[in-house]
Amino acid sequence: MKTNFSIVQLADPKFSQSNDILRKCVHCGFCTATCPTYTELGDERDSPRGRIYLIQQMLESGEPADAETTTHIDRCLSCLSCMTTCPSGVDYMHLVDHARQYIEETYQRPAFERVLRAVLGIILPRPNLFRLALLGAALAKPLKGLFRGRVRAMLEMAPARIPSPSALDSLPSHLPEGKSRERKVILMTGCAQKVLSPDINDATIRLLIRHGIAVVIPEKAGCCGALPLHMGQEDPALAFARKNVLAWYEELEKGSLEAILINTSGCGTTVKDYGHLFEGDPLEEKAKAVAALAMDITEYLPKLELSFTDAAGSLRVAYHSACSLQHGQRVKEPPRELLSAAGFDVHSIPEAHICCGSAGTYNLLQPELSAKLRERKGRNVLSVSPNVVAAGNIGCIAQIGAEVKVPVVHTVQLLDWATGGPKPEEIM
Numbered sequence: 001m002k003t004n005f006s007i008v009q010l011a012d013p014k015f016s017q018s019n020d021i022l023r024k025c026v027h028c029g030f031c032t033a034t035c036p037t038y039t040e041l042g043d044e045r046d047s048p049r050g051r052i053y054l055i056q057q058m059l060e061s062g063e064p065a066d067a068e069t070t071t072h073i074d075r076c077l078s079c080l081s082c083m084t085t086c087p088s089g090v091d092y093m094h095l096v097d098h099a100r101q102y103i104e105e106t107y108q109r110p111a112f113e114r115v116l117r118a119v120l121g122i123i124l125p126r127p128n129l130f131r132l133a134l135l136g137a138a139l140a141k142p143l144k145g146l147f148r149g150r151v152r153a154m155l156e157m158a159p160a161r162i163p164s165p166s167a168l169d170s171l172p173s174h175l176p177e178g179k180s181r182e183r184k185v186i187l188m189t190g191c192a193q194k195v196l197s198p199d200i201n202d203a204t205i206r207l208l209i210r211h212g213i214a215v216v217i218p219e220k221a222g223c224c225g226a227l228p229l230h231m232g233q234e235d236p237a238l239a240f241a242r243k244n245v246l247a248w249y250e251e252l253e254k255g256s257l258e259a260i261l262i263n264t265s266g267c268g269t270t271v272k273d274y275g276h277l278f279e280g281d282p283l284e285e286k287a288k289a290v291a292a293l294a295m296d297i298t299e300y301l302p303k304l305e306l307s308f309t310d311a312a313g314s315l316r317v318a319y320h321s322a323c324s325l326q327h328g329q330r331v332k333e334p335p336r337e338l339l340s341a342a343g344f345d346v347h348s349i350p351e352a353h354i355c356c357g358s359a360g361t362y363n364l365l366q367p368e369l370s371a372k373l374r375e376r377k378g379r380n381v382l383s384v385s386p387n388v389v390a391a392g393n394i395g396c397i398a399q400i401g402a403e404v405k406v407p408v409v410h411t412v413q414l415l416d417w418a419t420g421g422p423k424p425e426e427i428m
Contacts, residue, residue: 001025001052004060013280014098018059021095024088025052031082031092036355037075040372045072048082048092055099064106073099075369077362078230079323079355080269084330093328094276097229104232116150120361121233125223125240127194134162134195153367157402159196166198168205174215184214185300186248186260186293188271191223193264193394199424200394203416204263204297210419211304213258218247224262225277226270230360241270241277241287249286252293260290263297263412265393266360269328296325297412298334298392312343312418318386319346319411320377320400322393323355335392335411342418347384351376358395370399378403388427390414 001022009015031048032038038047045054045068054069073096082092109117123129137158144155168174169189185208189201208215221244229237248260262268270277275288317339325331339346357363357373381389381404389408391397401408407426417423 003056015059018095018098021091022056024090026088030085030087034081034085034353036077036079036373040369046075051076055095059102065103070103070107073103075366077355077359079359080327081323081353084327100232101234117231120364121228121231121236124227125191127191130192131195134158150364150367154364163198166202169194169201169217172217172219174205174209176209176212176214183212183258184216184256185258186216186251188260188262188267189217190264190267196394196398199413200263200410203413203421206421207412207416207419211306216251218251220247224267224270226266227360229270238277241274242283245274245283245287245290248290252289259295259300260293261295261297261300265296265322265325266395268294268296269324272329296329296331298338299331301338302334306419308342308418309420310343314345316387317344317346318349318381318384318389320349320389320391320396321352322391322396325392338415339390339411342415344414350380350383356396356399358399360395363399374399374403
């Protein structure tokens with residue numbers, strides 16, 4: 001793609017990087033075949049290729065973003081399926097992140113939209129506030145008929161029951177019984193997941209210490225920054241990421257740290273990108289060191305000699321590969337292989353590359369389109385007649401669970417059960 005950025009624009013590292021990304025695009029259109037929004041809407045502007053054109057025009061102009069461009073960028077899920085498909089290696093992830101930041105800085109959204117995005121950016125990354133918000137939503141849910149649009153969608157998504165906080169992931173460390181800290185990992189406990197499904201962290205901790213791994217949870221670490229980052233809120237995102245880098249690097253300096261484990265794949269994609277996020281920042285080298293140690297839990301578990309029981313029997317499991325895991329991190333086979341080794345009867349879901357429509361805050365900001373993708377994913381899940389659905393991302397678990405009357409759990413919960421842990425209460 002030919003670009004026409006000014007010398008002044010190219011002096012800005014972000015514009016220079018976007019220029020390089022844009023120039024790799026050859027307009028082949030392969031990305032349109034795997035883009036969820038294009039397959040649903042059929043609008044070229046809602047395909048990666050179309051958005052790339054819009055982003056180019058917006059950035060080159062130097063003018064504030066307009067309503068049309070904002071609409072089509074907002075509809076992007078950041079599922080990154082286009083990056084898996086692209087034969088030219090176009091770095092769409094960083095290009096659309098830059099576009100979102102530019103829109104956030106230059107476009108005046110309607111008042112309700114500004115308030116909603118600000119509120120989500122404050123509440124979702126903070127577990128205590130998120131828990132209070134869910135309690136309020138649960139009380140208001142019987143009145144959802146009085147609302148429409150995004151407010152109604154948020155009330156409908158509120159869980160009927162909010163689990164009690166975990167007693168495990170609030171502790172700073174967990175040591176295997178009778179063993180030293182010879183093998184040690186950090187566990188990122190996240191934000192929204194701690195509230196929606198605390199057993200995911202509990203299952204991860206149980207599974208690791210059962211196999212001789214010491215688990216450390218630095219007190220000062222928290223949200224990875226992905227939620228505000230994908231709304232274009234760069235400064236809050238960097239503030240969250242900075243806390244994590246400093247907290248984890250402090251533990252890294254103590255030595256013997258094997259990995260920083262993440263069991264929410266949406267977070268994992270962002271943490272693995274910390275080196276890029278802090279490029280040119282004094283924290284860059286520490287961020288790169290942290291990012292190099294970041295692993296999805298299913299990337300790390302094959303390094304252990306897991307001891308399986310026969311608890312699983314031949315339970316039929318539909319494995320949903322979260323976009324952030326299969327496209328963002330290119331982790332595809334380890335989760336399936338682990339579940340199969342544990343004795344589960346694992347089945348892939350048709351159209352596995354198509355997003356379920358959760359995508360962080362997407363199901364709150366784009367409820368209609370998200371619902372179409374949720375229904376599509378639900379039909380594909382049910383087509384393999386599973387007893388249970390396994391996924392590696394809390395957003396996907398909540399989204400699919402709202403559509404199908406089949407238990408939906410995290411992969412690690414099944415692996416914990418298959419190695420001597422409790423049966424997940426969802427499939428009791």
